[in-house]
Amino acid sequence: MSLAPLHRSPLVDQAVERLRAQISAGHWPVGSKLPGETTLAKELGVGRSTVREALRALAGAGLVRSRQGSGVTVVATEPDEDWPTRLRRAEVVDLYEVRQMIEVQAARAAALRRTDADLAAMDEALAKRRAAAGDTDDAAFVDADIALHAAVVAAARNPVLADLFATFVPVLRRGLIDLLALTGERARTPDLGDSAHADLVEAVRRGDPDGAAEVIATELGETVRRLRVGRE
Structure with missing residues (x-):
């Protein structure tokens, strides 16, 4: 499943929503690793810095976990909500x-x-x-x-x-x-x-x-x- 490029701003918010939707839909199951920043940036049509910020937001919502040298792993399909x-x-x-x-x-x-x-x-x-x-x-x-x-x-x-x-x-x-x-x-x-x-x-x-x-x-x-x- 390919991710359609993004066109409107704010790009970080859109990237978060697009990635979160894919995680919730099971495109990347719990325990699997997300593609690298370069790949995600290309598929979303944004810069790596935008992807990096989006991944930080997803980590803050409890959906992914990033570890040095291990990439970004999906840990939940639904965000933690206050x-x-x-x-x-x-x-x-x-x-x-x-x-x-x-x-x-x-x-x-x-x-x-x-x-x-x-x-x-x-x-x-x-x-x-x-x-x-x-x-x-x-x-x-x-x-x-x-x-x-x-x-x-x-x-x-x-x-x-x-x-x-x-x-x-x-x-x-x-x-x-x-x-x-x-x-x-x-x-x-x-x-x-x-x-x-x-x-x-x-x-x-x-x-x-x-x-x-x-x-x-x-x-x-x-x-x-x-x-x-x-x-x-």
Whole structure:
């Protein structure tokens, strides 16, 4: 199988993608050696320095290993990915499913551990969410919605849980904005989910862990259901 020459820049990125695709497809199986830099440079239509940089990137991704005098050996067909990268590649429905698992337990813990300061933060976040409902900007509404959920998670008083939720936020934000734009739901219901969010805050306020968990499980579960139906 011959590698087609590259034409557009950045050449290093293209070389990485082309070589990675060939490795993933099994053109060079695990344990085999890649052709030399000169051969790869000729097939890709680039200089040896570009190939060298591409091989460094592949080594950093855990796909190849270079040893002096032994050449470059394939050690894996799929790259090692850090958590943020994995999240960026995930589908919204899968993120939502994990989010549901996290937030159900967070809501339960929040109802048992919340302080007056936590309740004040949730009240403020709920008020801002309601104010954002009158704004046609979906991004502003999503930011206000996530802030309320983050306030509930913070009230669980578990820093690891809060940090885990925070890692989801950038990808969730983008996914939610895209979802609202696609469905146009806020054009029909500007204050989307207001009653459920108010119920959540009240359940936490009265110290009702089962009630808080049920509200968030129902709200997020319905979204997961609709996303899965849309994907089928």
